[in-house]
Amino acid sequence: MMASFGYLSLFLLPFCLFLTFSSAADPFAFFDFEVSYITASPLGVPQQVIAINGEFPGPTVNVTTNNNVVINVRNKLDESMLMHWSGVQQRRSSWQDGVPGTNCPIPPKWNWTYQFQVKDQIGSFFYFPSLHFQRASGGFGGIIINNRDVIPIPFSTPDGDITILMGDWYTRNHTALRKSLDDGKDLGMPHGVLINGKGPYRYNDTLVPDGIDHETIEVHPGKTYRIRVHNVGISTSLNFRIQNHNLLLAETEGSYTVQQNYTSLDIHVGQSYSFLVTMDQNASTDYYIVASARFVNESLWKRVTGVAILHYSNSKGKAAGPLPEAPKDEFDKTFSMNQARSIRWNVSASGARPNPQGSFRYGSINVTDVYVLKNKPPVSINGKMRTTLSGISFVNPSTPIRLADQFKLKGVYKLDFPTRPLTGPPKAETSVINGTYRGFMEVILQNNDTKMQSYHMNGYAFFVVGMDYGEWSENSRGTYNKWDGIARSTIQVYPGAWTAILVSLDNVGIWNIRTENLDSWYLGQETYVRVVNPEATNKTELPMPDNALFCGQLGKLQKPQDISSATSITGDRLKMLFTLLMIISTVICALQ
Numbered sequence: 001m002m003a004s005f006g007y008l009s010l011f012l013l014p015f016c017l018f019l020t021f022s023s024a025a026d027p028f029a030f031f032d033f034e035v036s037y038i039t040a041s042p043l044g045v046p047q048q049v050i051a052i053n054g055e056f057p058g059p060t061v062n063v064t065t066n067n068n069v070v071i072n073v074r075n076k077l078d079e080s081m082l083m084h085w086s087g088v089q090q091r092r093s094s095w096q097d098g099v100p101g102t103n104c105p106i107p108p109k110w111n112w113t114y115q116f117q118v119k120d121q122i123g124s125f126f127y128f129p130s131l132h133f134q135r136a137s138g139g140f141g142g143i144i145i146n147n148r149d150v151i152p153i154p155f156s157t158p159d160g161d162i163t164i165l166m167g168d169w170y171t172r173n174h175t176a177l178r179k180s181l182d183d184g185k186d187l188g189m190p191h192g193v194l195i196n197g198k199g200p201y202r203y204n205d206t207l208v209p210d211g212i213d214h215e216t217i218e219v220h221p222g223k224t225y226r227i228r229v230h231n232v233g234i235s236t237s238l239n240f241r242i243q244n245h246n247l248l249l250a251e252t253e254g255s256y257t258v259q260q261n262y263t264s265l266d267i268h269v270g271q272s273y274s275f276l277v278t279m280d281q282n283a284s285t286d287y288y289i290v291a292s293a294r295f296v297n298e299s300l301w302k303r304v305t306g307v308a309i310l311h312y313s314n315s316k317g318k319a320a321g322p323l324p325e326a327p328k329d330e331f332d333k334t335f336s337m338n339q340a341r342s343i344r345w346n347v348s349a350s351g352a353r354p355n356p357q358g359s360f361r362y363g364s365i366n367v368t369d370v371y372v373l374k375n376k377p378p379v380s381i382n383g384k385m386r387t388t389l390s391g392i393s394f395v396n397p398s399t400p401i402r403l404a405d406q407f408k409l410k411g412v413y414k415l416d417f418p419t420r421p422l423t424g425p426p427k428a429e430t431s432v433i434n435g436t437y438r439g440f441m442e443v444i445l446q447n448n449d450t451k452m453q454s455y456h457m458n459g460y461a462f463f464v465v466g467m468d469y470g471e472w473s474e475n476s477r478g479t480y481n482k483w484d485g486i487a488r489s490t491i492q493v494y495p496g497a498w499t500a501i502l503v504s505l506d507n508v509g510i511w512n513i514r515t516e517n518l519d520s521w522y523l524g525q526e527t528y529v530r531v532v533n534p535e536a537t538n539k540t541e542l543p544m545p546d547n548a549l550f551c552g553q554l555g556k557l558q559k560p561q562d563i564s565s566a567t568s569i570t571g572d573r574l575k576m577l578f579t580l581l582m583i584i585s586t587v588i589c590a591l592q
């Protein structure tokens with residue numbers, strides 16, 4: 001019996017290895033993403049936007065904890081790209097993370113298949129193209145990771161699940177915006193805010209021109225919906241609100257929150273929230289859904305407002321009159337920060353696993369490494385406008401850091417990112433944080449700019465333990481929340497203020513830490529954390545995938561892709577083939 005499988009099992013060896021990592025019992029979810037330009041006029045001006053399978057925004061990736069997700073991304077743009085799965089933790093596999101520090105770009109006309117397991121996660125996330133400022137032209141979509149049936153959720157099953165992708169928007173495309181930044185110019189005020197790829201409802205004839213398509217969310221009276229709201233924009237913080245409706249906050253970026261009602265919530269670039277919204281109004285009219293620019297001169301920024309419509313199935317008329325007001329806090333800079341501090345972790349709710357979330361007592365773990373990361377307004381380095389983190393403007397190496405490690409290449413990057421901001425003149429370098437595997441890192445994000453910043457870390461969720469105005473000091477630790485600080489992956493840092501996070505470095509790989517504000521990111525406000533298990537084992541990181549792309553110093557290893565044959569297998573046939581292979585290999589791996 002075994003002998004007859006001999007040849008086949010040799011062929012399937014890499015598969016068996018893969019299966020021991022990903023558990024064959026866990027189901028697969030397949031997606032085909034064709035990334036291309038389409039013409040759309042969200043603000044009434046025709047422009048090229050990035051669509052997925054012809055849709056703008058792209059389709060929602062709806063999967064369940066432990067699913068093996070296979071997404072074949074075909075690049076039909078005129079430039080290289082990578083898809084990043086923001087908030088998806090990519091346990092043991094920065095190979096699939098889709099940022100230039102870990103993966104080579106997918107050249108135009110090529111395709112590349114991402115394969116990862118959404119391990120031990122639930123919640124609301126989104127994907128977006130991470131290179132060349134492409135997010136400013138679209139290419140984004142929602143990601144839902146559902147709980148397994150055996151894991152209860154801390155609220156009754158909602159009657160519907162609605163994704164809202166909102167963000168500031170320019171009628172100039174990403175190449176034009178990129179050029180402005182390369183020329184040392186600020187992007188200026190956005191032209192509007194889109195909600196699900198659409199412009200504002202015409203709530204005011206002067207402010208909104210005729211002929212703009214708006215988003216309508218259809219609901220039934222008395223029902224409760226889970227509304228997942230993501231800020232996928234470039235750099236504008238948005239205040240989100242629904243006229244006459246309470247937003248019961250339930251989840252953010254993979255953690256269940258203590259459930260509290262808000263009339264509006266500030267959602268910063270890159271952040272995701274789930275609200276439970278009950279349709280408890282009398283439907284005498286439709287209701288406005290508003291996303292308005294925050295911390296700006298509102299009389300100048302009136303046009304930078306997204307307006308969609310909440311339409312009850314028994315609605316008696318159109319929404320009319322003024323929009324519900326944003327918080328009036330021009331003279332109270334703590335209002336928004338206090339709101340952020342009020343977002344707490346529900347420590348007794350189960351996340352992805354049966355044990356309650358708070359069973360990991362982060363407050364009693366000793367910190368092993370402390371980093372103060374300080375951002376400043378743009379500076380000039382070698383005659384170019386750049387942004388810095390702790391005095392260093394990150395330069396992406398042509399050979400990804402993870403690949404350089406794999407092939408033991410020297411000199412690609414330096415493992416010398418400073419624990420405190422540099423005081424000398426700013427410099428442009430590929431300087432990376434030396435993470436301590438299984439360490440517990442405290443990171444203080446200090447915003448020395450006059451604009452709001454939000455920071456994101458790949459590969460992890462971190463605990464938000466404190467934020468305040470002024471300069472962080474050792475004494476600030478006295479104010480930390482050591483009990484129910486929320487675990488998430490994107491956090492705001494107010495201008496002239498700091499935010500402190502704690503992160504348990506248990507995920508081996510090379511992980512990006514960056515500002516989510518696209519312009520600051522593009523200009524160098526990021527670095528990576530290198531987390532390596534000093535023990536030689538194959539258990540804590542997945543092997544390099546067979547389809548890894550090569551570039552930079554390793555470019556000679558890359559075989560050309562046969563573009564004509566790549567298109568000959570259709571998605572369905574590929575799925576059948578793959579499933580068959582998985583079944584055969586499961587049997588054989590089990591027999592070995």
Ligand SMILES: *[C@@H]1O[C@H](CO)[C@@H](O)[C@H](O)[C@H]1NC(C)=O
Pocket residue numbers: 037048173174175176
């Ligand atoms: C972007 O805009 C520029 C200038 O308006 C135009 O030349 C270019 O073709 C556009 N690019 C795409 C991909 O649409």
Ligand SMILES: *[C@@H]1O[C@H](CO)[C@@H](O)[C@H](O)[C@H]1NC(C)=O
Pocket residue numbers: 072111112113114547566567568569570574
């Ligand atoms: C490209 O897509 C084809 C199917 O259309 C697939 O067989 C191939 O593995 C993909 N290439 C990569 C590098 O993922």
Ligand SMILES: *[C@@H]1O[C@H](CO)[C@@H](O)[C@H](O)[C@H]1NC(C)=O
Pocket residue numbers: 153154155257258259346347348349350
């Ligand atoms: C927290 O989660 C528990 C367990 O699911 C739930 O019973 C409780 O209502 C939640 N508490 C709050 C304040 O949201």
Ligand SMILES: *[C@@H]1O[C@H](CO)[C@@H](O)[C@H](O)[C@H]1NC(C)=O
Pocket residue numbers: 060062063064144161162
């Ligand atoms: C996601 O998929 C589940 C089934 O796995 C389904 O019950 C649910 O309605 C889907 N959600 C959305 C938003 O499509």
Ligand SMILES: *[C@@H]1O[C@H](CO)[C@@H](O)[C@H](O)[C@H]1NC(C)=O
Pocket residue numbers: 204205206207302322
């Ligand atoms: C529309 O907006 C303009 C400009 O802000 C304002 O002057 C006008 O009063 C608004 N119209 C209505 C009907 O609210």
Ligand SMILES: *[C@@H]1O[C@H](CO)[C@@H](O)[C@H](O)[C@H]1NC(C)=O
Pocket residue numbers: 245246248259260261278280
């Ligand atoms: C939130 O507001 C709704 C009414 O919209 C109310 O029924 C509910 O009790 C409130 N929940 C909390 C936790 O305050």
Ligand SMILES: *[C@@H]1O[C@H](CO)[C@@H](O)[C@H](O)[C@H]1NC(C)=O
Pocket residue numbers: 282283284
């Ligand atoms: C419906 O609710 C609105 C606002 O709460 C109120 O002004 C209006 O009178 C109500 N209409 C009816 C028919 O009850």
Ligand SMILES: *[C@@H]1O[C@H](CO)[C@@H](O)[C@H](O)[C@H]1NC(C)=O
Pocket residue numbers: 297298299300
């Ligand atoms: C907002 O802009 C208007 C128009 O330029 C100006 O008159 C007003 O003083 C500004 N408000 C603030 C608070 O700066």
Ligand SMILES: *[C@@H]1O[C@H](CO)[C@@H](O)[C@H](O)[C@H]1NC(C)=O
Pocket residue numbers: 364365366
């Ligand atoms: C933390 O450090 C203190 C003293 O430095 C030590 O007593 C304590 O056992 C440590 N706690 C843990 C959980 O390692």
Ligand SMILES: *[C@@H]1O[C@H](CO)[C@@H](O)[C@H](O)[C@H]1NC(C)=O
Pocket residue numbers: 415416434435436437
């Ligand atoms: C990185 O940190 C490890 C300990 O975690 C240390 O052994 C190593 O020397 C450090 N590397 C550099 C280049 O500082």
Ligand SMILES: *[C@@H]1O[C@H](CO)[C@@H](O)[C@H](O)[C@H]1NC(C)=O
Pocket residue numbers: 447448449450471495496497
């Ligand atoms: C920036 O840092 C300098 C020096 O620490 C400080 O004087 C200034 O107030 C800071 N500005 C902001 C906006 O944080």
Ligand SMILES: *[C@@H]1O[C@H](CO)[C@@H](O)[C@H](O)[C@H]1NC(C)=O
Pocket residue numbers: 536537538543
């Ligand atoms: C890890 O796997 C590689 C190839 O699969 C093998 O060459 C190496 O010996 C393994 N290392 C350990 C420590 O098991």
